[in-house]
Amino acid sequence: MPKLDFDRIWNDDRKFTYFFYTNAFLLLCGLASLVVGIWLYSSKNIFIELTPSSYSALSAAGLCVFSGVTICIIVGVGYLGVAWGNKPLLYSYIAFMVLLILVHGVARITGFLHKDEARENLRTSMLYNINTTHVLTKIGRKINLQITWDHLQTELECCGVDHYTDWYWSVHWPNNQYVPDSCCDPLHFNQNSSVANCGKMPEDDSILYQEGCFPKFADWLYHHIILVNWVTSILFVIEMILLFLSVAVLKVLKEATASTTSSKTRSPRRRDREQDPDSSSERIRLNSMDRIGDAREDGASINSR
Numbered sequence: 001m002p003k004l005d006f007d008r009i010w011n012d013d014r015k016f017t018y019f020f021y022t023n024a025f026l027l028l029c030g031l032a033s034l035v036v037g038i039w040l041y042s043s044k045n046i047f048i049e050l051t052p053s054s055y056s057a058l059s060a061a062g063l064c065v066f067s068g069v070t071i072c073i074i075v076g077v078g079y080l081g082v083a084w085g086n087k088p089l090l091y092s093y094i095a096f097m098v099l100l101i102l103v104h105g106v107a108r109i110t111g112f113l114h115k116d117e118a119r120e121n122l123r124t125s126m127l128y129n130i131n132t133t134h135v136l137t138k139i140g141r142k143i144n145l146q147i148t149w150d151h152l153q154t155e156l157e158c159c160g161v162d163h164y165t166d167w168y169w170s171v172h173w174p175n176n177q178y179v180p181d182s183c184c185d186p187l188h189f190n191q192n193s194s195v196a197n198c199g200k201m202p203e204d205d206s207i208l209y210q211e212g213c214f215p216k217f218a219d220w221l222y223h224h225i226i227l228v229n230w231v232t233s234i235l236f237v238i239e240m241i242l243l244f245l246s247v248a249v250l251k252v253l254k255e256a257t258a259s260t261t262s263s264k265t266r267s268p269r270r271r272d273r274e275q276d277p278d279s280s281s282e283r284i285r286l287n288s289m290d291r292i293g294d295a296r297e298d299g300a301s302i303n304s305r
Contacts, residue, residue: 012252019082019245026238027075033231034068037061040224047152047217050129050145051122060228063107067235070100078242082249087257090250097243104236111229119218126161126214131171146172150182156220158213159183164205166212176200183208 008014040061074096081089129135135143153159159179160166167179184198188207198207 015245015248015252016082019242019249020079022238022242022245023075023078026071026235026242029231029235029238030068030071030075032068033064033071033235036227036231037064037066037068040064040228047148050126050148050152050217051221060225063103064228064231067100067104067232070096071235074100078246082253085253085256087250087253090246090253094243094246094250097239097246101236101239101243104232104239108229108232108236111225115222119222122218122221123161123214126217127166130161130166133171146180150180152213152217153180153182153209156213156216157185157209158211158216159209160212161214162212164208164210164212167199179208185209 038061074093077089077096078093080086081093129145130149132145135145160183164179164183165177167183168177169175172178172180179199181195181197181199184195184207186195189195189198201207
């Protein structure tokens with residue numbers, strides 16, 4: 001079995017190569033995360049009024065967009081730091097990488113631990129909104145929730161939250177057991193008939209969607225969150241690898257800087273000797289003459305004795 005040459009695989013040049021290629025892969029993943037975030041936002045924005053109020057601020061779409069933009073910036077900082085040999089930039093790169101690891105790690109763990117709680121919060125929010133006529137956005141825009149409910153029920157082929165009876169005695173018709181016309185199943189109507197006012201025929205509930213919207217809406221959101229969990233998991237692994245590589249590259253840069261500094265401190269003396277070779281030979285010659293003179297003096301003193 002051939003012996004693994006670790007020095008060849010993990011030398012200084014290889015460290016830089018691994019760092020650049022892994023950063024390039026992280027950049028591609030960051031761009032993909034940005035695209036996924038934009039797609040999720042445009043997709044979820046249709047029914048965003050029916051979700052909990054905190055969902056828009058802490059949404060999976062927002063996390064993907066934040067990750068994508070941040071990764072693009074961090075990769076640029078890392079490339080410049082290594083290309084220029086700038087240690088402060090590389091320190092900043094490592095700090096931002098640690099921040100991303102914490103964000104993605106916490107998001108992944110939170111999404112796993114609070115999945116059931118999030119579903120129940122969604123159900124509570126939908127039950128509240130079914131008895132609300134309008135909501136105000138942060139910019140003061142008034143939104144008719146009935147239009148959103150009609151769109152949701154038509155799109156997902158459902159009615160109410162848990163059952164179509166959730167619409168009974170609601171604020172829209174407090175004295176009647178009515179449902180919106182969007183609860184009517186088109187399969188029970190032919191081409192010549194109309195679904196207008198079909199929700200106001202309580203004697204025939206077979207024409208209504210029998211399933212509530214909460215299970216379908218929760219699953220619809222959960223499938224999007226699964227996609228985000230995969231994205232954050234992949235980014236988390238790549239970021240851990242890059243954190244290790246960036247520390248290794250920083251160590252190489254420090255050693256190179258220390259070697260350059262020590263060579264600069266020795267070079268002036270070496271240059272002096274190279275620029276003035278006559279003075280060196282003169283010192284050698286003078287030292288030799290001094291030794292000859294000392295020997296003569298010693299001989300004279302012996303003869304006098």
